[in-house]
Amino acid sequence: MNITTGKVPKAQKVVLYGVEGIGKSTFASQFPDALFIDTEDSTQHMEVSRFDKPTSWTMLMQQVEFVKTNRPCRTLVIDTIDWAEEICKKHLMAANGWSAIDAEGYGKKFAALATEMGKLLDKLSEVIDVGINVVVVAHAMLRKKEEPDEMGAYDRYELKLEKKTAPLVKEWSDNVLFAKYMTTILTDSKTNSKKATGGQRMMYTTHRPAWDAKNRWNLPDELPFEFAQIAQSFAEATVGVGQPVQQPPNQPVPTQSEPAPIMPPENDVPLPEPQPDFSPDPIVEINPAIPKPVADLMVHDRVSFEEIMQVIYVGGFMPADTPVENIPPDLWGYFQANWDKAVNLLNTKIRTF
Template identity: 70%
Template sequence: MEIITGKIPKAQKVVLYGVEGIGKSTFASQFPAPLFIDTEDSTLHMDVKRFPKPTSWEMLMQQVDFVKQNKPCQTLVIDTIDWAEDLCKRHLMAANGWNAIDSEGYGKKFVALAEQMGGLLNKLSEVIDLGINVVVTAHAMLRKKEEPDEMGAFDRYELKLEKKTAPLVKEWADMVLFANYKTTVITDSKTNSKKATGGQRMMYTTHRPAWDAKNRIGLADELPFDYAQITQAFSEVTPPQPVPVAEPEQSQPVQSEPNFEPERNEEIPVTIPRSVADLMSNDQVSVEEIMQIIYQGGFMPADTPIENVPKDLWDYLATNWASAMNLLNTKIRNF
């Protein structure tokens, strides 16, 4: 039986959450060679590599699969996980005909949501296994916390996720960092009046009653909110993962950064909702093919014009895209 001693470097799973506008996306952009799945257009002002904004849960999962298969980066950033959770909610509502994700039926909807989000975390763990760091950002929310053995209650910062999802994300992570503004209260010795000053951006790396945080690399409890503060400790536990760059031939011009926008063979009409159009573009599905899926799937008569396809059918196709692609590849493209 082999016994291994010493530190074993591995890619890191990082959750970064904080108050609005503190700079979570900018902080995440400083991790090694990042590639963003930007669910809320928070990186449009930044010079970073990003996928097209996912407009469906299926599209987001396809983007993670692309990273697994092609390894185009050293760090995958999902910015933010709470907006990704919203895509998951819409996916489940469309698939099950639910009007909302709520506690009806003994919370079965929240259980279904947690299962789907757990599936995403499993995929991200597979990305980690390839040596690619994963950084997940999230918004923070204040929740009133009441302790039965304590007097009164206090405000606590938590991940802005549903109650069954948040623990999964925290347990999955190697590192949970909380970012907030630190305010100092100064008392005037003459008038005994108090005033707040400062507002320095700080990150907190260990658990406190007022917030969730953790780390496994020995970070100080409180640090300035600057990636340089964790660079050394982070690099000690993370194996170097250089991205190979092919040497261009002298006869050919040097190519620019790879474009992750899938090519389109044709213009997709605006009649087709964005959620379906993006999936079609990703999988190179033509307008004629999507209509054949509708016809041969028995959803509409074969002479139905595209303008007459109802919205709920488009929503159904987006939610069941894997089945639609199976029909296309086995019954349509092969004949």
Template identity: 65%
Template sequence: MNITSGIVPKPQKTVIYGVEGIGKTTFASQFPDPVFIDTEDSTLYLNVKRFDKPTSWEMLLQQVDYVKANRPCKTLVIDTMDWAEELCKKHLMQKNGWNAIDATGYGARYVALSGEIGGLLNKLSEVIEVGINVVITAHAWLRKKEEPDEMGAYDRYELKLEKKTAPLVKEWADMVLFANYKTLILTDEKTNSKKATGGQRVMYTTHRPTWDAKNRLGLPDELPFEYSQIAQAFIKATTPATPATPVSESTQSVEPKDAEIADQNLGPIPPEQPEPVHQPDPAPEFTEEIPSSIPQNIADLMKINHVTVDEIVQTIYKGGFMPADTPLENIPDDLWDYLATNWNNTLVFIQGNLRK
């Protein structure tokens, strides 16, 4: 039974949300060595590393799995979570034949949505476990908040996510930062009129009735919305301390004369050579042309997994979905949707029946 004490540095799970245009993506790009899963093309104006824009929920999950397995960065950024949630909704609607995500069946569809989002958060926790920070960005919106023990209601900023998924994201995070423009109200003493001025970009790091925020780094309640304001605390929280090298008694007791004799007897000590690091061979580039009759979400999954057009066609034919002479243009949309939402099973079929 082992008992330890002290601060244990570890990668951080960070959520950054704020009003439109405040600079969430730019802020996230300044975390250590980031790679973006850009769900809404918000990084196109930044010189950053990014995956192809995910066109399906399955594609996004595979990108997260790739980061865990290959560790191509020090920080994984999902930008933004609300657009990722939309991919998840589309996935569930296609998979279950729903027209919308609503409260039908006592909220069963929202429960299914929160289950999928929870699965994504579990994958992101696995990314944390291999030593990679995770940053999630999201938009903010105003919702009416009613307290049962108080009179009236008030507006508060919240993550722009469904009511069952927003708490999951907040609880998962080590740090939730809310970014907004700070506006000052000036009063004209002569006319008693008021006008707004300012517009400084700030971030809030602790909870208030009108917004959600938290941190475990001891940050001030309010800071300018700049990564440099949290950089030192973030590095301290994620970087293990370098232990001092102990000096052995034998080294302390050797007189200079004895040390010279030892050197003469042993001869020159060759410099220590680092062990060679084996670099895995890069995967061959997938160059096959995919016809436009195959939907984009299927095409993207095919590229990631190096699935050929012939393999996807044979899956449709040998799987008994369509007659063997059916042209690609006549494959119905609902069959493509089925293959996309069951992509893991599609891969299993291809590997087990077509790649023997």
């Protein structure tokens, strides 16, 4: 049995939410070596690294998987999780033939949404396990809160997510930071009129009746909304995480017990070491009649126009030689939601190797 003491550095799971326009994306961009999955084009004015905007739930999940497998950054930023939830809703609607995500059937649709969002959080945890920090950005919303043992109700800031999804995101995170403008109310002693002043951007790190927040860095309850305010605590929590393993100092040099390596002749040029191929995928020509979410998946998986049409014909979805312009939108929606099945049909019954 192994027993350890002291703090264990690890990649951090941070949820950052706040009111509109306060600078959440800018704050998130200051985490080390940040790479954005920008679901709402909020970083187009910023000098940051980003994936193409995900146009489907499958594409978003592929981007997270790419980060886990290839480790192209030290921090992955989902900006924002509430827009990602909207992409997830469209995915479920297309996959199940639903016209909306609502409480029909005793909340079955909201439960399905929470399950699918949970899959995203599980995949983000896998990113954490390989030493990459994850920052989840979200908008804030005001919701009326009523306590059964108190008189009346009050407004409370919460994550702008569905009621079954928000608790999952909060429980998943190590730190939930809430940002808003601090406003001071001044009262004129002569006229008793009130005037709002101030507007300083503030960050709140602990739970209050008026908002959700938590942290494991022993931060003060209230701080200016600046990355410098958490930089030291973040660095201490992640020291050494995601860094290459260093050889311990003063290691003895191995004795020359093995034969010396054979050197190439003077006229020969040594071959370079093989390097992983991160070059862009070859361009796939996409017919403009194909919706962009499906087109993006085709480009990612190198599926040509002729191949997707063969999937439609061989799969029995439409008669052979049906023009692409006559493919109904709900069939494209089905492919978007069941892309793995379409690719499997392509690989097993259409492509020849």
